Amino acid sequence: xxxxxxxxxxxxxxxxxxxxxxxxxxxxxxxxxxxxxxxxxxxxxxxxxxxxxxxxxxxxxxxxxxxxxxxxxxxxxxxxxxxxxxxxxxxxxxxxxxxxxxxxxxxxxxxxxxxxxxxxxxxxxxxxxxxxxxxxxxxxxxxxxxxxxxxxxxxxxxxxxxxxxxxxxxxxxxxxxxxxxxxxxxxxxxxxxxxxxxxxxxxxxxxxxxxxxxxxxxxxxxxxxxxxxxxxxxxxxxxxxxxxxxxxxxxxxxxxxxxxxxxxxxxxxxxxxxxxxxxxxxxxxxxxxxxxxxxxxxxxxxxxxxxxxxxxxxxxxxxxxxxxxxxxxxxxxxxxxxxxxxxxxxxxxxxxxxxxxxxxxxxxxxxxxxxxxxx
Numbered sequence: 001x002x003x004x005x006x007x008x009x010x011x012x013x014x015x016x017x018x019x020x021x022x023x024x025x026x027x028x029x030x031x032x033x034x035x036x037x038x039x040x041x042x043x044x045x046x047x048x049x050x051x052x053x054x055x056x057x058x059x060x061x062x063x064x065x066x067x068x069x070x071x072x073x074x075x076x077x078x079x080x081x082x083x084x085x086x087x088x089x090x091x092x093x094x095x096x097x098x099x100x101x102x103x104x105x106x107x108x109x110x111x112x113x114x115x116x117x118x119x120x121x122x123x124x125x126x127x128x129x130x131x132x133x134x135x136x137x138x139x140x141x142x143x144x145x146x147x148x149x150x151x152x153x154x155x156x157x158x159x160x161x162x163x164x165x166x167x168x169x170x171x172x173x174x175x176x177x178x179x180x181x182x183x184x185x186x187x188x189x190x191x192x193x194x195x196x197x198x199x200x201x202x203x204x205x206x207x208x209x210x211x212x213x214x215x216x217x218x219x220x221x222x223x224x225x226x227x228x229x230x231x232x233x234x235x236x237x238x239x240x241x242x243x244x245x246x247x248x249x250x251x252x253x254x255x256x257x258x259x260x261x262x263x264x265x266x267x268x269x270x271x272x273x274x275x276x277x278x279x280x281x282x283x284x285x286x287x288x289x290x291x292x293x294x295x296x297x298x299x300x301x302x303x304x305x306x307x308x309x310x311x312x313x314x315x316x317x318x319x320x321x322x323x324x325x326x327x328x329x330x331x332x333x334x335x336x337x338x339x340x341x342x343x344x345x346x347x348x349x350x351x352x353x354x355x356x357x358x359x360x361x362x363x364x365x366x367x368x369x370x371x372x373x374x375x
Contacts, residue, residue: 006101006112017303017310018115021144025117025297028143029094033138034119037093038076041100043067050260056102068100073260073283076120077290085150088235089123095141096299099127111300118280125284126292127235130264131242137268137278137295145309146302148268148278150247153254154236155281157220160228161207163330165200181257184208198375205228210252214245214353220252236264263293270305317357318367321372324359335359343371 003009010018023067026036044066053072058066072095084091095170096117103136119136134150141148147294158179162172171194179187187208191201203223210216217240220233233252242246263282270277272336280295319325319335328335336355342347350356350367356366360374 001089004112006110008111008113013313015301018299018311020087020310021299021302022117023308024144025140025300026094026096027262028140029119031119031135031312032092032132032139034092034094034121037076037079037095038071039069039079039095039097041069041098043069043075051101054101054103055292056100066159066210069294070099070101072097072099072116072118073120073294074176076294077122078123080120080290087123090129091122092119093122094119104271107286115299117299118294120294122290122294124265125293127165127238127242130235130239130282130293131247131282133293133295134239134243134248134266137280139303140297141268141270141278142300146308149249150266150268151249151251152236152240152255152264152266153251154232154264155255156263157229157232157252158207158237158255159262160204160226162233164226164229165196167194167196174178176255179208179253182253189203196243208253210250212250213337214240214248214250216252217245232263239264266295273305275301275303277305316353316355317359317364318346318362320370321360326365327362328359328364333359343374347371 042058043066045055047065049055049067049070055070056068058068060061060066076093080091080093094117096115098113098115098200101112121133134152138148138150158176162175167175171190171334174190178190187204191204192258196204206223206353210220217233217237225233226319236250240250260283262284265281266279267276268278269275273291275300276298278295282293282294284291284293314332314334316334316336317328319328319337322337325335328363338346338356347368356367357364358370359365360370365369
């Protein structure tokens with residue numbers, strides 16, 4: 001039986017690597033005051049869900065339409081509204097688990113079944129809260145040996161510029177898509193086809209190029225900004241000042257596929273790896289009126305990046321008796337017990353598994369020698 005496209009088996013040692021990463025990240029989140037929660041994989045179908053068009057839909061025995069969980073933020077906020085309506089706020093939560101999408105994106109390596117771990121900081125909307133999430137995101141990567149770099153933006157800045165321009169909803173959506181793809185040629189073609197005035201064309205072209213260090217913020221200040229765009233830029237400047245401006249890359253043309261992001265957003269990359277491994281942002285008032293922000297780590301991508309830094313699996317030895325098995329495990333080794341007394345079969349199996357030592361009692365030695373002694 002073959003697997004459906006976009007799914008995969010996880011084999012050893014990758015399984016062990018993933019468990020190590022899960023444990024380390026959960027411990028880091030907990031140490032920052034984020035409490036763990038588990039969210040159901042089955043959800044009631046919601047036509048307003050941000051991933052509704054790409055969610056797996058199922059029909060329950062009673063005829064109700066259900067979906068498989070396709071992203072975590074909406075599920076976490078549903079939990080907060082029903083289980084913690086009165087707080088206490090700020091409420092810090094962390095989660096982990098599988099997600100499913102009915103269709104694959106065009107991105108290289110996108111799976112339809114994948115795993116995320118993340119956090120939500122709910123009930124507050126301050127630069128300090130946003131700076132905390134930036135700091136935690138890098139500390140989480142560092143705890144598994146990955147040095148990340150952060151790109152920070154504010155879709156509210158782009159939203160304000162487009163809203164103030166008086167453009168139609170359809171054209172604004174097309175522009176958001178082009179900005180998300182960072183396609184300069186497509187932006188120019190769309191501007192020409194829409195017949196935008198020269199001033200707006202210059203502003204949008206400049207915003208698409210606003211990527212780099214702290215100097216980007218100064219360049220943005222020189223653009224013709226309305227009240228909302230200036231406020232969004234001011235919030236981003238305060239977050240950057242709290243975190244440390246020199247440690248960030250700024251992308252003021254950043255847009256997000258999830259429509260609920262209303263405030264600052266960020267992505268983390270690692271050297272030598274082309275795809276983002278972490279992403280998040282602020283969604284004030286977009287999910288049932290709750291204030292909040294968070295981020296999620298893609299476990300599959302993180303495993304690929306972190307694999308060279310992960311600890312080696314303990315040596316596997318063949319335990320020739322119960323006492324030997326107990327002794328080896330006390331030493332931190334992996335001990336496999338006997339299932340046959342056939343020394344030839346045991347030697348063949350050990351060669352296939354790469355096992356070179358055996359243990360009996362409190363003695364660990366060469367597997368072939370101990371098998372011969374036992375025989």
